[in-house]
Amino acid sequence: MGMLDGTVAVVTGAARGIGRATLEVFLEEGAHVVATDLDGDGLAATVAATGHDADRLVTVVGDVSVEADADAMIAKAVDTWGRLDCLVANAGVIPLSTIDETSVEDWDHVMAVDGRGMFLTCRAAIRVMAEQGSGSIVCLSSISGMAGQASQAAYGPAKFVATGLTKHLAIEWAARGIRVNAVAPGTIQTDAVNALLESESGRAYVEQMEGQHPMGRLGQPREVAQAIAFLASDRSSFVTGEVLAVDGGYLAQ
Template identity: 40%
Template sequence: MNGQEQRLAGRVAVVTGAASGIGLACAQRYCREGATVIGADLHVLQDESFSAFHQLDVTNAEAQVHMIANTVERFGRVDILVTAAGVGDAGPVHLVEEDAWDRVLDINLKGTFLSLKAVLPTMMEQRSGSIITVASVEGLQGCEGGSSYNASKGGVVLLTRNAAIDYGRMGIRVNAICPGFIDTPMFRQVMDMEGMESFRADVESQHKLGRFGKPEEIAGAAFFLASDDASFVSGQALAVDGGYTAGHSHGLVEMMGLV
């Protein structure tokens, strides 16, 4: 890191959803901080951030177990897990098809569960580890038309808190990051659709910093939660959202001259 201390040197990190967006940004940050980084995604990515990369579907329990076993065999341990694999979908309940519901819940919630289930035996044996799930502000509060996505991310938040309760006695910390709307390929796929201009502008305005977030800003929070600075942080759902969940704004302070 340009002569600076590499604060994750000697640690081994596994990142799912690592081929793009938040997962890739987390992997790259961990690499810069000196960690050995193992990536996983449906799409294989060649990037110097990774010491190994596994092509896998996070809903495949056997593939997840194999990845962790391979990591331990090659690198001796797993210190950090980031579960960034996820998909989006939209619709109020009466418009959501059952197979679309199943896909979102399977990847976002069951996939996270299977990642934890695969890595926990190793961390339990080590008596240490930091697990960082990627949830969403939509797992903390509702957002119109997002029934399946919101349900999946709300489930991730409570799964995270339960794991923190169950495994804290073994030195394992478990926290969730709840990003606001972050400029990723998945974000652009939705927001760049025809007819989304006013929705995009309104959502952007509800981020009190007046902009959407960057993947690197989520990676900064993921670095903190993996680092020794967060040694007493567990069971938390950390909103990294530019003030999106702070509350509503309706233009009153602008009327009072605050611009």
């Protein structure tokens, strides 16, 4: 018996990184999962690697920033298994830029995916959960959504949206049996971070971030996924409105 045994969940941005690790942990813990991503090929490869068939795992290719797509992701869970117990609002983009390097188009893109996409998927999930009288939402914030950082002029504010949305929705829907929490990862060794190592400036940034985490290393996607699974499960049944840092001590400084 896993701690998510029989739970029906939607995980957005599941093709890689923290989303992929969350998908894997949820399946290990017994959940039924709708895995979504904008990258259909990447999503298909991730699903194939899990070795699970359609009785536990289905997919939706779509863009969380598009209302119809976000609604379809939630509807897939209800249509397939008749309910929705958990949403992991993970999909996002992570640009690194100072404000003078950030175009209006860059800002709008980050806010569309990380901000509006989280709003749309949370709204669709809450509409289902409110009728059930139960549910758990876990939003992906960041240390950049809890404290200021350099070169995060668009990404950081978008993650403050995630933090704020978590707090407000938790209060708004607690009486209806819906819990809303977030995780705030530190720098995690995802594919995107590994790609930074291909350039001199990227390597310098990663080395700097390693040094700023008191544990002296980057986090692993699975370490974040395990925290997400805890917040999604009944083991955190009296926890709502919390932003759980998974950051090797970064925010404790």
